[in-house]
Amino acid sequence: MLSVCYLKQRLRLFEWLMQSNVVPKIAIILPSRERFRSGDAGAVALTVYEFCKASRYADELVVFGGCAEHFPEVRYQHVAVSFAWLRGRNRAYGLKCLEILREHSEIKLIEVHNRARLALALKKVLPNRRVTIHLHNDPQGMAGVKTVADREKLLRTVDHVYCVSKFVKMRLLEGVDPALGARVEVVYNAILSQQNNDELTLTPPTVRQPWIVYAGRFIPEKGVLELAQSLAKILPQFPDWRVVFLGAWGFGHEAGKSAYEQSVYAALKDVADQIDFRGHVPHSEVMSVFNQSSIAVSPSTGAEAFGRTTLEAMDAGCAVVTSMSCGLKEVAGDAAIVIPQVTIEALSDAIIPLMQQSGLRQLCADRCQQRAREVFSLPVQIEHLDAARDALIA
Template identity: 35%
Template sequence: MTARPADLAILLPPSESFQAANAGAISLSVRDFVRFSGYADRTTVFGARVDEPFAGIRFRGLATRGLAGSRRLAYLLSATRALLTARPKLIEVHNRPEFLPWLMRVAPGAGFALFLHNDPQAMRRFRSAGERRALLARLDTVFCVSGHIRSRLLEGIDDPALARKAVVCPIGFDLPVFDARRAVIAAPRDPVVLFVGRIVQDKGADLFVEAAAAALADRPGWRAVMVGADRPPEGATARAAAVSPFEAAVRARVAAINAGRDRPLIEMTGFRTYDQVLDLYGRAAMAVVPSVWNEPFGRTAVEAMAMGCPLIATERGGLRDIVHGAGLTLDPATPDALAAAIGMLADDPARREALARNGRAHLDRQGYDIRDVAAGMDRARRDRLGQPVSAPPVSTSGNPPRPPLTQRTDDA
């Protein structure tokens, strides 16, 4: 790519892997933010060293080991050296507010932004309202992945000027790519109820098993598929890769449900590649996101709707922003309520088709196309970076670009 100054520096968490082989959710999001930004040729992503970073994006690998002993400290010291050399105009830190006071001290001439992908009240040096208020006063912008995360950031802070710095910026998706992929998948859809996610209690995996068993036992031809495990296998240690007690209990329950059947009622596949998951969304009759914790965002819900898959979800955290008005929502979720929702959709193909159409249109209406999201982020950066040198890709949503930077709450 054209060698231009690194006016924008994006600092990833040290745990992220900025490469296709095992990229986490934050790395995938940053990859797309940069690719669709008008500042792409003036941006450098800083992250833990990897073998093959994403192509077409300037990347600087940082050390995660050193004399300091601490992985976090070694990473911060490596980032400090790299940023002092690059001298960017704007430093955007993802999910690590505890890094900011030090970086502000060593790079006093730069502007700073923070991108929150998770609950800020669970982050170091950001848990109390006083800590959040003090750091927010020194930042240009805090991008919040959902209205729920914005509300958590501003809890206990009643200063309107500080509140205006906190803006909702959802993860964006290249929706035309989903449309093209969906178009080549043969219809009709399979009689499958799909769960994608980690097999943990927060994601409602046990809730899904009980509901699916109750709803599908007397509906011939229908079955449930669960994609995921407790932890992903890439780079896992032997201990981390072991099946957790919760996942073992879920698997035992599924085995008991399937016992004596000619064909499993519930299939657990383990992890699948991203492309395989999208194909499953494109073929399944419905998807379920039964989270029982407050999801920061809800990526799987967007992916399901983008692939035209009718969706049932709980209204927990950021899921409310995504699904409300575009799918069947449950609050609170119980096995009986979820089983009733699954059964109702299984028996009503017209309703499933209506939800599929509405879900995909909802993503356009709400501005989840990556072009809209990236354009809004660029507008927030202009005071520091000036006008983009390169024009960002044109939105295909059919909507005028909206500011991502809505100051919505989770009640919006």
């Protein structure tokens, strides 16, 4: 009599084969809580989704994730964990990924996103598979790679490391043996430019709305309160302008429930009729707002590894104001307006001229869009990644 375990294994293989006639060679493992779906996908999920669709390996990829719902265009393996309360969610998720990978020897390359300990564990148990890791955050703040010894262990163990920016690469290699840098390369979190996206139904209007937009989390290191305090002084001078805030304290959190969000609301109470708080919205709505807005502001004070929403605003044709925060400066280059320090005065000095002068606003927007489409082109970045995959699989 066939065991239940054996039947489950066969069912998973059958589901994969039904999605494509090609057996997958590459498994892409998302963090366990990453939402790989249109309604609330974050930066990691959106980047993986677009890279999967653009890759030469598109038919040979399978994405592992802890969320049952997923983008239907990409082959997907839901990793359902049991006894997470006993083992811890990350450990239970890792063990389940390992169980599935053991069943499928046809997978030759395993790409782990943002989980160093998981990448190390998989390479230890599956030494004959190629294991790589994509780092989306400052590694010196991530579990498993905070110390020099940890980072050297990672670099000596895994087969390749991809960093989303030069800033992340610099932080990874800080203090380590220089010879280990040969295994590291930068692959930017590129986006599919709207000029090349046949699926995009929303086209930028000829005349943009007098809107300023902020898209991101409502936490102190994003500089939202400083932006709110600046806008409270600016907006009475510009009664025709509105500000749209997209986001909340964190994914899955209802907007307005944190003390920090309440402080942002309080700072803007006197100009409330010019403010539109929308909370978390689908990515399609974020892009719709960018397409209609004139100015986008990313005033982060934390160690930003990249800045995907900043790049999206640039590609959509907004005049962008941002900070010197690590990867954000790398995205902005000399196209966006970069303030040296996030203060009420600095934000006001950057935003007011853009509101007053349409010519200056358009010049900044044009430069931002040109940089987004030239430097962060999805075809260029996926070719870098696919070339590395060629070598690893070969």
